[in-house]
Amino acid sequence: MPFKKIGLSDELVQGILATGYTAPTEIQSEVIPHAIQGHDIIGCAQTGTGKTAAFVLPILNRLTDEKAKSKSKRKRFVQALILTPTRELAVQIEEAIAEYGRFLHLKALSIYGGVNIQRQIDKLRRGVDIVVATPGRLMDHMDRETINLSRLKVFVIDEADRMFDMGFVNDVKKIVSVLPEKRQTLLFSATMPEAVRKLTEGIQNKPIKIQIGKQHNPIETVTQHIYRMQREFKMDLLMHMLKEEQMYSTLIFSRTRYGADKISRRLSKAGIKSVAIHSNRTQAQRQQALDGFKQGKYQVMVATDIAARGIDVEGLSHVINYDVPTYAEDYVHRIGRTGRAMQTGDAITLVSSEEHKYLKKIEEFTGLKMKPKRYLGFDHRKIDKTKEDNSGHEEKESNHKTRSRSEKAKKRRKSNAETSNWSDERQSKKKRPTTRSNSEGGGKKRSNSQGGKKKANSQGNKRNDQGPGGKKKKRPHKKRRPNKKRRPLSDD
Numbered sequence: 001m002p003f004k005k006i007g008l009s010d011e012l013v014q015g016i017l018a019t020g021y022t023a024p025t026e027i028q029s030e031v032i033p034h035a036i037q038g039h040d041i042i043g044c045a046q047t048g049t050g051k052t053a054a055f056v057l058p059i060l061n062r063l064t065d066e067k068a069k070s071k072s073k074r075k076r077f078v079q080a081l082i083l084t085p086t087r088e089l090a091v092q093i094e095e096a097i098a099e100y101g102r103f104l105h106l107k108a109l110s111i112y113g114g115v116n117i118q119r120q121i122d123k124l125r126r127g128v129d130i131v132v133a134t135p136g137r138l139m140d141h142m143d144r145e146t147i148n149l150s151r152l153k154v155f156v157i158d159e160a161d162r163m164f165d166m167g168f169v170n171d172v173k174k175i176v177s178v179l180p181e182k183r184q185t186l187l188f189s190a191t192m193p194e195a196v197r198k199l200t201e202g203i204q205n206k207p208i209k210i211q212i213g214k215q216h217n218p219i220e221t222v223t224q225h226i227y228r229m230q231r232e233f234k235m236d237l238l239m240h241m242l243k244e245e246q247m248y249s250t251l252i253f254s255r256t257r258y259g260a261d262k263i264s265r266r267l268s269k270a271g272i273k274s275v276a277i278h279s280n281r282t283q284a285q286r287q288q289a290l291d292g293f294k295q296g297k298y299q300v301m302v303a304t305d306i307a308a309r310g311i312d313v314e315g316l317s318h319v320i321n322y323d324v325p326t327y328a329e330d331y332v333h334r335i336g337r338t339g340r341a342m343q344t345g346d347a348i349t350l351v352s353s354e355e356h357k358y359l360k361k362i363e364e365f366t367g368l369k370m371k372p373k374r375y376l377g378f379d380h381r382k383i384d385k386t387k388e389d390n391s392g393h394e395e396k397e398s399n400h401k402t403r404s405r406s407e408k409a410k411k412r413r414k415s416n417a418e419t420s421n422w423s424d425e426r427q428s429k430k431k432r433p434t435t436r437s438n439s440e441g442g443g444k445k446r447s448n449s450q451g452g453k454k455k456a457n458s459q460g461n462k463r464n465d466q467g468p469g470g471k472k473k474k475r476p477h478k479k480r481r482p483n484k485k486r487r488p489l490s491d492d
Contacts, residue, residue: 007036008061011103016057019099025050027212032058035186040204043188045212047336048221051188052096052312055082055156058186060101062154063129067105076107076127078147080154081179083172084134085162087112087283088290092312093132093158106130113137114283121146135163135171142178152179160189160196161329169195176203190336191329221339222319224347226359228372231352234322235263239270240378241348242300247318249293251311252302253334255323260302263322267300274300305330311337320348324355328365 003013003024024032027045034041035058045051059080066079084090094110101108108130111120117140124131124147131138131147141147155176157163163172185204189196200207213220229237241247254260257278264276275289275298293301294313303311305325316338325331331349338345351359351372363370 003057006032008032008057009064012057012061012064012100015100015102015104016053018102021053024053027051027210028054028057030210030212031055031186034208034210035184036061038184040185040207041187042192042200042204042207042209043186043212044192044210045188045190047190047333048338048340049212051158052093053100055158055186055188056093056096056100059130059154059156060097060104060106063106064101064104076129077151078124078128078131078149079152080130080156081149081152082130082132082156082158083138083163083175084132084158085166085168086159087114087134088286088311089159090132090134091287097130097132108132111137111141112283113140117141135168135175138175139171142175149179152183154184154186155179156186156188158188160187160199161191161193162333164193164195164199165327165329169199172199190333221344222335222347223344224335224349224368224370226349226351226370226372227375229350229352229375231354234350234352235266237350237375237378238263238320238322239267239272241320241375242267242272244377245318248299249296249313249316250300250318250320251313251316251337252300252320252322253325254302254304255326257304259323260304264300264302267302272300273298274302276302278304305334312340313337314340315343316340316345318346318348320350322350324349324351324358324362326358328358328362331362332366 002022003016004010006024006029008016027043027049031041031043031054035055043051043054059082063079082093084093090110090112094108097106097108106129107127109120109123109128110132111124112134113136117137120137120141121144124141133141138147142149157172163169185207187196187200187204187207227237238252242250252263254263257280260276260278264274267274275292277286277289281289289298289301290311290313292298301311302322319335319338321331321334325334335345335347338347349359359370359372362368
């Protein structure tokens, strides 16, 4: 069915054909006629099926018709609000509005964090028809009273499930509370968790639900490959695939920002042009990296899940999960970056032994049985040999550690015994009694029968101050008293 037959205006159809699209996708064919009639809609379809055009085209069509009916030249005001979870997605929706509406006289603005808010305020004051926003920055404008949503006609929540995953649910509720009750509300999502269903009950009026394909399944145009691989050899296999296969435009997903930077650096050192994109980058850096990847400046872009919903690159040939995602929903959104608009694509996942638990979650979520296999053409003998060497080395190391612990225990016991004997000997010396005799003149001076010389006591514990010839005898060096709080040093 051509676009003209689903109720779109001639100027809008002309702009659609200029972008290269000739016929609507299934989700567009189902949603657009109901949206043009003004119904609230819940659209649920896999990533890459054309959901963006499914709500952008009805908005452009409605605002153009109303503008044609009202011949008076009035100041522009916000008539449509599109809420998105990420900055990249907001920018891409704004670009889609500009492409489809190139022959229409409508203005759109994307507002998001990470950039100067004053420029956005200036553009809002001059007047815009459509605002595409992330929840956080939109709340900033609402607090500053720099945006007026009192005359809003259409409200769209895109990627609703991701919005909840990122913790924007309270912001969404606050935004909805200030919108006019009489409005059209469109909600789109790749999956439909219970939290999203509860939200629709409070913000929509008798919505029409349109489900395309199975809810948790990836799009059918994507071929999935699962390869077993020890974690330390993932980089070797990745470089082998990039050099041997025809991967001219590849998106690699890492679980962490540090991992994304590390992968990008390793690939760059190997002569593979790559760039990393994640939340630690500024908006200008992220946009520059995305533009360079789209223009073919980079063969590989490494990203985290935060960017999974905002990357729409035409002709993306491969998606590689270097790390298996922790949440099964992220797997569906990751591989949905390829195989878009009825094109084919390949999704490759590298699974280590520690990541099998995440693979099982993906199988339960999608209902698909995934059998990991070996990558043909890659030398696994080196890996198997390394495993054997490692197992032998681990056994030797374990035996060495056992012997070492035994020897240390012996030394510790011997040291403790010596310390105990030394302490007992010292205590026994302290307990020996000493007898002293006083002189007849009474007194305090000790004397003996030989003119005042110190005499040994009855136990034989003798210590003379003078030696032969009247010279003073040197006292023996006292042994240093050990610190009782410190245990004797050992090899442990």
